Each structure stands twice: as structure tokens, then as C-alpha cells.
Amino acid sequence: MSQHYFDTDSHKYKRFELPGSKPHYNPDKPGQVEHIFLDLRLDIPREICEGTCSVRLSPIRNGIEKLTLDAVNLNIQSVQVDEVPQQFEYDGEKLSIQLSQPTQIGHRLLMKIAYSIEKPQRGLYFIQPDKHYPHKPTQVWTQGEDEDSRFWFPCFDYPGQLSTSEIRVRVPKHLMAISNGELIETVEDGGEKIYHWSQQQVHPTYLMTLAVGDFAEIRDEWQGKPVTYYVEKKRAGDAQRSMGKTPRMIEFLSEKYGYVYPYPKYAQVCVDDFIFGGMENTSTTLLTDRCLLDERAILDNRNTESLVVHELAHQWFGDLVVIKHWSQAWIKEGMASYSEVMWTEHEYGQNEAAYYRLQEGRSYLSEDSTRYRRPMVTHIYREAIELYDRHIYEKGSCVYHMIRAELGDELFWRAIQTFVQDNAHTTVETVDLLRSIEKATGRNLAFLFDQYVYRGGHPDFKVAYTWDGDAKLGKLTVTQTQAGTDNQDLFDLKIPIGFGYKLENASPSLITFTVRVHEKEQSFYFPLASKPDFISFDVGNNYLKTVVLEYPIPELKAQLEFDPHPTSRIYAAEALAKKGGLEAVKALSAALVNDPFWGVRVEVAQQLATIKLDQVFDSLLPGLQDASPFVRRAVIEALGQIKTYPSYKALKGFVQDGDPSYYVEAAACRSIGAIASANLDDKPHEEKVIKLLKSVLEDKAGWNEVVRSGAIAGLAEFKTSETALNLLFEYTKIGVPQPLRLAAIKALGKISIPPSAP
16 A cells, blocks of 8 residues: 555645544454344334344454444343343443353354334334325335444444345235345235345345335346346336346346356345435345336436446445455445446447546546545545545546556456456455456556555646647647646656548548656657647547647647547547637537537537637537437537527427427526526516426426426526525425425525515
């Protein structure tokens, strides 16, 4: 581990550590937990869970007289060890068991703790209908990550302990209970039913789960193993549409990771009010029911597919290969996020994967620039959940991609497969990944980890280009603008530079040189037979970075039109928009119509909106007819920034007549609100637009309240309208569907009451 942890804590960046942060380590291990058995009964109306937790422990040392378990706000009734009652102390957070016989190596202990919980604070959630939400389903579900299992059963609650587990649970007969592993028995007993699940492969406590509800069960399979989807009965039609690619994903990841899916089944349970998008409990992923797609939502919602493959990837990275400590979470979250990129590449092609990766990089860059900068591996925090940020998900994904670019595909997958095979059913740290890479490929990538994992930050490149026609030399000057006066934040990378030539009736040709960029400012000279049409910095765009291109306009136009890589075309679009002027508008207008990839057309629309010229409006209009809903949405958002009466007229039809895409309709609602509230000479009548948005609120209830939330955002643009404010208030009331109510409460933060109001 590199020791220059906090080199990049310059005054420019806020610190990650909040007041009260301290170093966290796994506790000393009294022994190996071998098995956990929960025998429970649920009283759902009263929100009570009661029963016993049995923990079998094999001691590591002789003479231990006290065992301390995590247990928060539980009612501990009795403790036995090997059927002998024990003295115990409980302070509401830790259960200390005073052993009547000190531990002996080779002599297993069986602790049996009788306990109950009423209205649990975390860990176990009871969902029930009430007078405000009478149609809410009756469900009970758990959420263990990071350290919330201790809120519903006593345990050694940290990821360093792996054991097998069993859950037997008694529920009302009409409900179904799903848990880890295999269902070994169901027994009916009067008005109740007992479900008995057994998980035979070791896993940590945070991955133990229980989900109870009146579910429809949709059965699929992969190589004879059950693949099941559990959803509310009225959503059964959405299950296959939303999760139906799962068997193909299992096939894909089994092959990529070089390890056949390791569990007896794979279940996905969609639950109400889930606090995250999804949770990868071993063999039984819980998902938010908001990921279920109807016929229209699937048109331009890829988030569900990404979520499904992300949680599935965790069955290997996180569940089969378990992190030893929360500080190592990037290993699993980065790979699950990178698996979204891999699946996108497999399913939709390389352009889509490159764009997905660009968006992941931007997500991290936004956190880095606006929230804080931190090393990806740190054990200093207040709560472990603070680590679950863009640095470990999106930056983690980018780091895996850089490893792949550094090694090449064949060696990368050999390294990943070695890592999974060598560490299956055990715990790992970052150094284990480095060791597997070296073992499988002979390559030492410590230099990459030191720069991107063990310290915060990334390179910010400014790239300038000139051509010397007499000497036939291309000159590239690369500046690392992130480096301070002490040069401590410099990156040392080998970056490929491509010189592109457009060809008649053929793909452009690229001559590539690799240069070592390691100083604050360097100039490189390239002898070339003729002047290149465009220049690609970091061919393939494999490094996580920011780039400002300072090229002449002809080279930028050629890059936007001819560079084979979509990210390079996007960088050219950004650089052209910065230059502004009519020539830039013309080049971007052509790209909005002609670029073959929707992702570039989206970015071009966004860049056009930043140029303050009248011609931009006409340039954007063709994009309203684009076949891609992603592009139509971007164009509508761009027109919303132009704020003229013609842009209002262009968008009004999308609000009145709709669009195949929910998201396009929602964007139109937001944009016409922004236009109508602007201070225009030729302004649409404010009351008329508010009335139009009100009609959306009255008529367009639907999937996840996307469209009506768009209308709420549109109303929030009328910052001093009492009519808009009163309408928003109506939708903040309890009883309003929760996504819409949340949108309305957020919108109140944007609006202010006019001085005339009481």
C-alpha cells in the first residue's frame, strides 16, 4: 500500500472525512463463525419479529472468556452456549456473553440467543397499507449492507466473517418468504406457513436476507438452475420485460469471470419502498419495484438492465469473492459497475459502451469537483456507508477499464479469472487483485494503483496543436493543469496520440504514436508525411481524465466528423462550442443530423445550447424529429435553455400531444416552464402555460410518475407565481403517490412566495 495517501488534499478540494471520522478496522477474531441459523416468527400488523439466533463458532484461541456480538435495539431474552444458560450484558449495541467455560481450540461452541424486535429502526422493514396509501402491499424485507444486519439479529457484523446460514420463518399463509440458498421445506400450520431456506456456501452477515410478500412468481432457468422473478401480482406482466435477460447475463458473466454461477438458484425480488436500487444478497437480489418497466418505459430506460446486470455481477464480485473490510469496497462495486459497461458492449456495441464509460467517468468527476476528493481505499470515515460514493462505483469502473487497456483483452480476462478462481469463498483486499494480475500476466500494475486507487484525483490535460508545414512536423503541447507548484499531483502515463487522415470512400486512417506524459508541460514533435486532418489525444479514450483541446477550428471540425471514436468526437464538439461563432454552429448542426451514433448527437445538442447565436434555434429543430428518444430529449432540454417564443411553440406539441417516450414528455414539461417563466418580450402567457401543466398533472398519471414529475419541475420555474406555488402545495400532501410527492417537495425549494402573498 502506498503511503502518500493524502498528497492531493490541497486547499482546492473539500476533505472527504466528516467531523467525527476515525480509523476503522475489523475487530479481533475470537474464532471462525461456521453457521448461523435464524428461527423466526413475524407478527406483521404489530411489526414484531421474534425467535432465536444460533451461531456455531470454532475458536481460534484458547482461554477466551467473553464473546461480544453486534446487536442493536434488540430485546435479548436469554443466551445459551451448548444448551447451558450463560451470563450476559447488553447495552443496546453490544451483546457480551460471559462464557462459563473458556474457549478451547477444536471445541466448537453453539450459541443460542432468544430475542425479539419491535418496530425495527433499520435492517428489517415492514411495509403495510394505511389510510393514506390504502393500495400499498403488505411486505417485509431486509437490507444488511453495510452494518444493518445487527438491527435484526445478533451477529459478528463485519465482512471478514464468512459462514453458511439458514433461515426458518413463520408467516401468514397467504404470503411467501424468499431467502438465500435453497428452499428445503415448507410446512403449513393453521393460518401460517413455515418456510425453511438453507445457504450452503459461506457468505457474510450483510448478505443474509429475507423478503416476504404476496408475490407473483415468474420462473425462468439457466442450465437447469432456477432463475425466478418475484413481483407484486398486478406487475407480473412487467417482470419478464424488466428482468428477462437475466439467464443470458448469467451465461455472459460465468464465461467472462471464468467461474460458473456458484449458487443453486438466482432470485430477484422487487419490493416496495426499497431504500436502494438493488442489493446483491447471496443468490437472492432485492430490487426496487420502481425498476419494473411497462411497454413505453422500456423504449429509453436502460437503467433497469444496468441495475440487473450490476447486482448479478456482485454474485461473483462481493458474494463469492468477499471484501475483507469496507475500505476495499471498490473491488466489488467497481467491477459491478464495469460489468454494466461490459454488458452494454456485448448487447449494444462498442460505441454504446464507450459512451456509457464516458458518463460513468463524468459522474465521478462531478463528485470530485463539487463534493470532495479522496483515495479510493481509505479506512477513515464515520459510517461505512459514506464510502459508497462515485469514487468506488464509477471511478472504480474506470480503473478496471484502465487495467483492461493496459493489459489488453486476453490478459485482462486471464487476470480477472485468476482473481476469482484463487479467491472464491474467501475475503480479499486490493493487494490480492494486484497479486492476481501479476500471477496471471507477469505485469506489475502498482504504478496505476498508486496513481488512481491509493491517492485521490486524476489528470486534467490541456492539449495544444500546431503544424509546421516546412518541416512537416506536428507539435503537441500537453499540460497537466491539475499539478500544483510542487508537482506532487503529476500523473505518469503512456498515452497514444493518433493523427487522422480522411480517405475517399473509406474509413479514416490513423497513425498512432505513444508518448510518456509525466511532466507539468511537455511538447512532442511528430514527423509526418503530410498534414493530418485531425488529432486524437488518448486514442480509445481509455484513461480517466479531463481534456481541454486547443486545436485550430479546421482540425476540430474534421475530428467531429471523422474521428472513429465517439468520445473523441464529443471532445471536439465541446471545443468547438467553446470557440463559438457561426462556423462552429454549422459544424455542430451537421453533426446533429449526420453523426451515426445517438450519444454524439445528444452531446452536440447540449453543446449547441451553450452558443449564444440566433442561428442555434434553427440548428436544433431537426433534432426534434430524431428517431432516438435520447436525442429528442436532449434537443428539448437545449431549446428550454434558449427561452424564446419560437422555442416554446416548438415544444408545446410535445406537452399537449405527447411522445412515445415518457422522458421526452417530462423534458418538454420542464422546458416550457423554463421558457414561459423567462423575461421575454414576446412571452407565452404565464397563466396559459400553468394551466397546460396543470392538465398534465390531472391527466397523465403513469409509470413512476415520470411525466407528472416533469410538470412539477416545469411549475417550479415560475418562481414568483402564487398559482404555481399553490398547485405545488397540493402535490406535497400525504396520500399523493410518493415519487410525485417527493418531486413536489423538492420543487418547493426552487420557488419563492411573491411579496404580496401573506
